[in-house]
Amino acid sequence: MSKVTPATRALTAAGVAFTVHTYAYDPDAESIGLQAAAALGEELARVLKTLMALVDGKPVCVVVPSDQEVSMKKLATAASGKSAQMMKPPEAERVTGYKVGGISPFGQRKPVRTVIEQSALAHDLVYLNGGQRGLQVRLKPADARDVLKAVVADVLA
Numbered sequence: 001m002s003k004v005t006p007a008t009r010a011l012t013a014a015g016v017a018f019t020v021h022t023y024a025y026d027p028d029a030e031s032i033g034l035q036a037a038a039a040l041g042e043e044l045a046r047v048l049k050t051l052m053a054l055v056d057g058k059p060v061c062v063v064v065p066s067d068q069e070v071s072m073k074k075l076a077t078a079a080s081g082k083s084a085q086m087m088k089p090p091e092a093e094r095v096t097g098y099k100v101g102g103i104s105p106f107g108q109r110k111p112v113r114t115v116i117e118q119s120a121l122a123h124d125l126v127y128l129n130g131g132q133r134g135l136q137v138r139l140k141p142a143d144a145r146d147v148l149k150a151v152v153a154d155v156l157a
Contacts, residue, residue: 006107007131025134033066055081078153
């Protein structure tokens with residue numbers, strides 16, 4: 001497994017301090033985020049999952065704790081839209097350039113608007129997908145917010 005991905009290159013180029021962590025990815029896991037947290041021995045709220053959605057038909061990246069669900073209504077509001085829905089996996093892969101299970105908010109094929117769940121900023125360090133299945137990057141949530149120019153909002157169901 002390569003530890004250099006478009007995500008890690010984007011973080012390095014932005015001058016963000018981060019560490020890379022690998023784990024045994026389980027393609028049959030019910031929840032990729034929960035499986036990553038368990039494999040890393042981390043609390044669920046510190047391991048964030050990256051989801052791709054459509055708000056008024058436009059791609060939006062949403063980052064939330066791995067044990068939480070997104071409220072589509074709150075996401076639409078946070079992204080200044082009227083309605084939101086989850087993006088279908090093939091479309092998410094096409095838009096981001098990453099495979100499902102390895103979608104990172106960093107280094108996507110085309111930068112899209114990003115919304116980070118506000119509770120994620122309560123932690124000193126969080127884990128986000130590093131752009132490959134079984135690869136996580138650990139960094140300060142404020143650094144993730146700043147690099148992504150993300151909107152911070154309550155988007156939990």
